[in-house]
Amino acid sequence: MPPAFLFDLDGTLYTDEGPVPGAVEAIEELRRRGTPVRFVTNTTRTNRRALISRLASYGFRIGHEELFTPAVAAVALCRERGVGVVAPFVARELLEDLNGLELAGGVVGASGPRAPEAVLLADLGDAWTPALLNEAFRHVLNGALFVVLQKGRYWMGATGLELDAGAFAAAIEYATGKQALECGKPCPAFYQSVLAGLELTPPAGEVGRVVMVGDDLWNDVEGARKAGLEGWLVRTGKFREDVLASSGLTPDRVLGSVSEVI
Template sequence: MLLDLVGVVYDGDIPIAGAVAAVERLRKAGLPVRFVSNTTRSPRHRIIAQLAALDVEVADEELLTPARAAIEWLRRHGRQPHLLVHRDLETEFTGLGGGKGRAVVVGDAGEAFDHASLNRAFRELVAGADFLALATNRTFRDADGQLSLDAGAFVAALEFASGRSPVVLGKPSPDFFHSALADLNCPAADAVMVGDDAESDVAGSLRAGLGAALLVRTGKYRPGDETRFDPAPTAVVDDLAAATDWILKARRNAL
């Protein structure tokens, strides 16, 4: 069981109605849960603390973020990062100096996305640095409840200017979903993804081979999202509580 966080479990510091109880129902049913977030502004310790404040206890190994995937990639390939990320995320990459090459790492840098920072990243790419995108989401639901530009637009700008394609480390990368399932002893075909992003969460997980993907009508969801991307959701439900009903019913029917 893979669950997105922002827009599924909570919005800002407020839990979505019924979401905390839904997570508890899944756990009590014996279903292993992994939280898979494309959030690239908050370090993982802050995400875990935020969930704890909502009465959702999450162990470190239960949370997968693009930053963690990037750190593993940098270590595996011996690269030193050139960061174009939110300043709150920079501490996640401490201690990664001394690699034999460089890699541009792009996340949601927020107000740090300006011509100077983008141009520095562009010049690194032209000089031969590897290109890592923490995520390529188009939008996210901002604190004011409206949609805002996410990192995908800036990744696309660097890709266009440099002629280089990035390694995408977060959703919808198949490797990201498979990594989340790796220690669950759960074949992809038996796994279910629940998310509010029809492109990255739903279509991405289905392309990765997951058996089902549920789109919730919370968070960034907008009417008609379910028809905009292929593959289409297995089901569209009101929220995580309704998704849990769907999952538990499907499990009972399979027994």
């Protein structure tokens, strides 16, 4: 049995149709066995509080401190770098998770007297406009630190696959020639921050590796493997057989759904 499990949320524990069948029971069973569980999402369209209440409405009992998001990591990164004023290009619902940072420009509108020291970019969905993209581009070109909450390629929306934040970040990177700093999955530092909180005390002898379970081949499976974890892929959410076949990637395990972890 692995010493701990990390779970992706969207596409793994739930989809737009509700909780994945058997997911609530699987998490409960792991808790009953005393196996630590953590939840690691790249969702940037909503805040931590709303995510926890959505999970609760599906029957998942998840504590605030068990849920790791890119916004939380971005705030920590800005503090480390001494950045105080940021231009947020993030969903308005996410602004409450940027506590401690002064917001100017981006989705909050006109800048104050101080130019933004950093651009924070996440998935804006239909709220993206050419004007907003150009504003972010100009700040970065003028020297603002470029921080991308996550660089997902695409995700499964209500009407089909949709471009994620990584695709928009790539446009600004291409135009400015500057590489964005990344906060969420698949960054090894993000995974390490989750593991650090687990305080695993391995017993003597052979020790299994912590497992990350998710529906994203790159962020969940490959990202976790690069951070020293096992990466297990689920055939729910954005999973596509042809993408797995052509990816050249080999998950440690492929499950029909998260219900099979127990």
